Amino acid sequence: MPIIETKHLYKHFDGVRAVDHLSVAFEKGQITSVVGPNGSGKSTLVNLLTGMIPVDGGEIVVAGSVRFTKIKSHEVKDYGITRTFQDVRLFEQMPVLDNVLVVLTERGVFASLFEKHSPYHLEKAEEVLRRVGLWGKRHELALGLSYGQRKLLEIARVLATDADTILLDEPFAGLFPEMLKVVVDICKELKVKGKTLILIEHNMDLIRELSDHIYVLDAGKLLAEGKPQSVLARRDVIEAYLGE
Numbered sequence: 001m002p003i004i005e006t007k008h009l010y011k012h013f014d015g016v017r018a019v020d021h022l023s024v025a026f027e028k029g030q031i032t033s034v035v036g037p038n039g040s041g042k043s044t045l046v047n048l049l050t051g052m053i054p055v056d057g058g059e060i061v062v063a064g065s066v067r068f069t070k071i072k073s074h075e076v077k078d079y080g081i082t083r084t085f086q087d088v089r090l091f092e093q094m095p096v097l098d099n100v101l102v103v104l105t106e107r108g109v110f111a112s113l114f115e116k117h118s119p120y121h122l123e124k125a126e127e128v129l130r131r132v133g134l135w136g137k138r139h140e141l142a143l144g145l146s147y148g149q150r151k152l153l154e155i156a157r158v159l160a161t162d163a164d165t166i167l168l169d170e171p172f173a174g175l176f177p178e179m180l181k182v183v184v185d186i187c188k189e190l191k192v193k194g195k196t197l198i199l200i201e202h203n204m205d206l207i208r209e210l211s212d213h214i215y216v217l218d219a220g221k222l223l224a225e226g227k228p229q230s231v232l233a234r235r236d237v238i239e240a241y242l243g244e
């Protein structure tokens with residue numbers, strides 16, 4: 001059963017059909033990748049699925065029954081859905097550790113700053129920061145981190161939520177090989193744990209390695225779908241990329 005499904009989902013920006021009557025399904029416990037040239041609507045799709053922007057048409061069906069045409073972004077987590085951003089979003093003026101604690105306590109920035117954290121929250125924060133290799137940086141401000149470290153911190157924040165459905169918007173872009181391997185391994189671990197992953201990615205080798213199923217978008221429309229090996233070998237798919 002798909003955990004999230006879209007039906008004729010539609011979104012336009014001043015005449016640009018960013019997502020154009022798109023019907024896709026994300027199966028529970030699988031890694032599904034969404035690929036396509038720049039501007040093909042991938043981030044818009046993630047924004048629609050997480051209530052960041054309003055839907056113009058069609059619908060989003062979660063767990064087979066809840067229908068969203070007007071989901072709000074703060075409600076999304078109630079359905080076990082979380083995401084990362086292509087342009088990493090952190091609390092810049094807060095230490096690395098607090099960036100994770102805010103997610104764990106869900107009390108907002110001010111409350112969590114003054115709250116005495118439970119041993120459970122601190123333990124969980126340590127676990128996820130160690131997993132991405134940032135425990136040693138826990139007292140540094142987020143704004144002082146390198147680009148790759150920022151992406152790793154965002155992954156740590158996702159891990160801290162314990163969400164069942166995780167949307168990753170270009171999590172590997174710009175990472176050095178060592179950091180990239182950490183994120184690839186985390187994706188594999190999440191799959192073993194039964195989590196559902198929706199992956200936006202450009203690196204075709206990683207798509208082949210990780211995905212159970214892929215969707216190829218072109219100008220907001222579905223160009224192709226299926227197993228990565230066969231879809232990525234298709235001529236029209238290769239041409240869509242060459243046309244970039």
Ligand SMILES: Nc1ncnc2c1ncn2[C@@H]1O[C@H](COP(=O)(O)OP(=O)(O)O)[C@@H](O)[C@H]1O
Pocket residue numbers: 013016017018036037038039040041042043044045
């Ligand atoms: N907030 C916005 N305002 C206006 N146009 C937008 C906005 N977000 C996306 N678009 C346009 O929608 C199309 C799809 O963009 P996007 O979803 O970011 O593509 P991708 O993530 O595949 O690169 C592009 O033409 C882009 O310029």
Ligand SMILES: [Mg+2]
Pocket residue numbers: 042043044086
């Ligand atoms: Mg994008």
